[in-house]
Amino acid sequence: MTSRYLDYSGNMDGELRMPGKDKHFQNTEDRTDSGLDSLKDEDYNRIVSGVQNLCIPVSATPQDYEPEPWKVQNNEDGDTLLHLAVIHEAKDLAEEAIRRSYRDGYYLNRQNNLYQTPLHLAIITEQAEIAEKLLQAGCDPEIRDYRGNTALHIACQRGSLRGVGVIVQYSKFQLPSLLTCYNYDGHTCLHLASNNGYLAIVEHLISLGADINAQEPCNGRTALHMAVDKQNPDLMYLLLKHGADVNKVTYQGYSPCQLTWGRENSQIQQHLLSVTEKSLQYLPESEDEDSSDSESEHSDDEYMYDDCKLMCQGLN
Structure with a gap:
């Protein structure tokens, strides 16, 4: 042409x-x-x-796009030849398919029945070289799978520092959107890295501009709340070092410090007590007076969280 x-x-x-x-x-x-x-x-x-x-x-537009016959074939799972080459780590075949699909967004961004693109699968199978070639060829890193995860979400959740590095390197224009994108569970990439304790990825995302105080849509937890929930002092210190707001409260009104009560790690509690506003250091009196009510409220919160997750999935 x-x-x-x-x-x-x-x-x-x-x-x-x-x-x-x-x-x-x-x-x-x-x-x-x-x-x-x-x-x-x-x-x-x-x-x-x-x-x-x-x-x-x-x-090319969808109207005048005439793909080669092998590009329109897929199996019962919706996997194309490129999907299968990535899944089975047939590197030579995957690279040839990518080479013959340069700037062919229609094919490179094809999704299987789980809405996974070849890029998702390359990150899942830890094939950073294939992910790099896909991005160089023009695939879209913002496409989300059935759980609302971009490939960057998956890399952060799995602790793949190489995967994160490759996606960031070739997605400079999409990076702001990728860093603010919530999956269907209400998690950003920073939430996933924090929740799983991948400190190097957490620090890298923050350096790229990720919102350190971003809240989960369902309950309002920040990465610092997650550090308390996971009893991870190293994560807590890292987040505080980069300016995490210790006085940020969940939608139920709890600061990270308030979540330390009843937990084992006194190191986390003592440090947060020293930097948190006095009004947000201790639990409300009603919770101290009746622990059984507190347990009941916690169960209600869990039910509400599950309902909210379903609502988020429906909206997306």
């Missing part, structure tokens, strides 16, 4: 025309004083030649 270019009048015939006029550039006598008169003839001719040879490729 030969490349075409638009001329100034919007025609596709490849002939350079004056703006708003249906005539060719034949001489320079009628030009306005744009500074071109001061150019030498050879410089002027070189500029005109460059403009005439300027080509703007016309991307």
Whole structure:
């Protein structure tokens, strides 16, 4: 397919025309004083030649897209040849399929029955080299699977530092969106890395601009609340070092410090007590007076959280 270019009048015939006029550039006598008169003839001719040879490729649209026969085939699970090559780690076959699909977004972004693209599968199978080639070929890193996870979500959840690095390197324009994207459980990439204790990934995401105080939509926990829940002092110190808000409360009104009561790690509790506002250091009196009521409320919160997760999935 030969490349075409638009001329100034919007025609596709490849002939350079004056703006708003249906005539060719034949001489320079009628030009306005744009500074071109001061150019030498050879410089002027070189500029005109460059403009005439300027080509703007016309991307394929769904209407005129005619894929090769092997690109439209898939099995009962919705997996294409490229999906299967990645799943079975047939590197040579995967690379050849990617090479023959360069800038073919229709094929590179095909989703199987679980809405997984080849990029999702490359991250799941720890094939950073294949993920890199997919991104170089033009796949979309923002596509989400049936759980609302982008490939970056999966890399953060699995603790794949190489996977995170590759996606970040080739997704500079999409990165702000990727960092703020919630999956269907209400987790950002930072939430997943924090919840699983992958400190290097947590720090890397923060350095890239991830919101350290982002709250889960269902209950309002931040990464710092998760550090308390997971009893992870190293994560707590890391988050505080990078400016996590110790006074941020959940939608039920609990600060990270308040969540330390009744938990074993006194190191976390003592440090949070020293940096948290006094009004947010201790549990409300009603909770201290009746622990059984507290347990009942906790169960209700869990039910509410599960219902909220289902609602989030339905909305997405």
